Amino acid sequence: MNRLSIPALLTLTLTLTLPATTSLAGDTGLDDLPGDLLEDLGALPSTENAWWLLGGTALTIIAHELEDPAGARRALDDNFLDPIVDFGNIWGDARVQVPLALGTWIYGGLADNDEVGGLGYDLSRSLLLTYSFTGVIKHTVNRTRPNGDDLSFPSGHTAAAFSTAGVVTRRYGGWAGGITVGLGVLTALGRMEDMKHYASDVVAGATIGWIIGRTVARDGRRDENAWRLVPTMGGLTVVGRF
Numbered sequence: 001m002n003r004l005s006i007p008a009l010l011t012l013t014l015t016l017t018l019p020a021t022t023s024l025a026g027d028t029g030l031d032d033l034p035g036d037l038l039e040d041l042g043a044l045p046s047t048e049n050a051w052w053l054l055g056g057t058a059l060t061i062i063a064h065e066l067e068d069p070a071g072a073r074r075a076l077d078d079n080f081l082d083p084i085v086d087f088g089n090i091w092g093d094a095r096v097q098v099p100l101a102l103g104t105w106i107y108g109g110l111a112d113n114d115e116v117g118g119l120g121y122d123l124s125r126s127l128l129l130t131y132s133f134t135g136v137i138k139h140t141v142n143r144t145r146p147n148g149d150d151l152s153f154p155s156g157h158t159a160a161a162f163s164t165a166g167v168v169t170r171r172y173g174g175w176a177g178g179i180t181v182g183l184g185v186l187t188a189l190g191r192m193e194d195m196k197h198y199a200s201d202v203v204a205g206a207t208i209g210w211i212i213g214r215t216v217a218r219d220g221r222r223d224e225n226a227w228r229l230v231p232t233m234g235g236l237t238v239v240g241r242f
């Protein structure tokens with residue numbers, strides 16, 4: 001089995017091997033999963049997502065033209081940022097993201113807490129779709145990593161971290177959203193510091209995860225603090241209150 005298929009398969013396997021009688025919070029049971037995933041896919045084409053994709057694509061192209069993996073490693077490895085960005089590698093790992101999402105989903109059901117269960121359900125669906133999309137793109141592009149390994153583009157760790165950030169910002173915004181976005185940035189920096197990815201890899205991964213996460217959580221609770229795109233005279237502005 002190719003190692004890049006493991007995150008998506010891990011998410012799907014752990015989800016499907018949960019007891020069929022498991023009581024999960026609200027309308028977030030296993031029977032709903034296939035249909036909800038199809039609805040999530042159908043909701044991806046939207047004006048908002050088109051803007052995010054356009055912006056992310058532009059930044060990916062710019063990053064590709066400017067990227068210097070050796071320089072990025074030196075900049076991140078030789079100062080106080082080193083231990084901080086190292087944590088990003090841990091946060092974006094499937095062995096953290098998958099148990100966190102599924103654990104939140106299951107705990108919400110056991111505690112009969114619709115809010116927690118709904119959050120976990122969104123996180124789990126978002127990760128499954130994110131790993132699936134990034135896996136297909138990785139094998140299609142098959143870019144060599146800065147360290148010589150294969151399947152560099154896009155960054156799966158960064159995509160997973162921003163998938164979580166997309167869900168949390170869409171549901172809650174505010175400090176919770178800001179923290180998860182910050183963790184996503186640390187993940188991106190950590191992948192570059194370890195020479196696992198180019199800058200364009202992490203920008204593309206962040207774009208994919210962010211779009212999928214926000215789409216999956218489209219029906220979640222949204223308060224006035226949630227981040228949103230607002231058209232301005234100069235283009236689009238991301239606004240939010242903390």
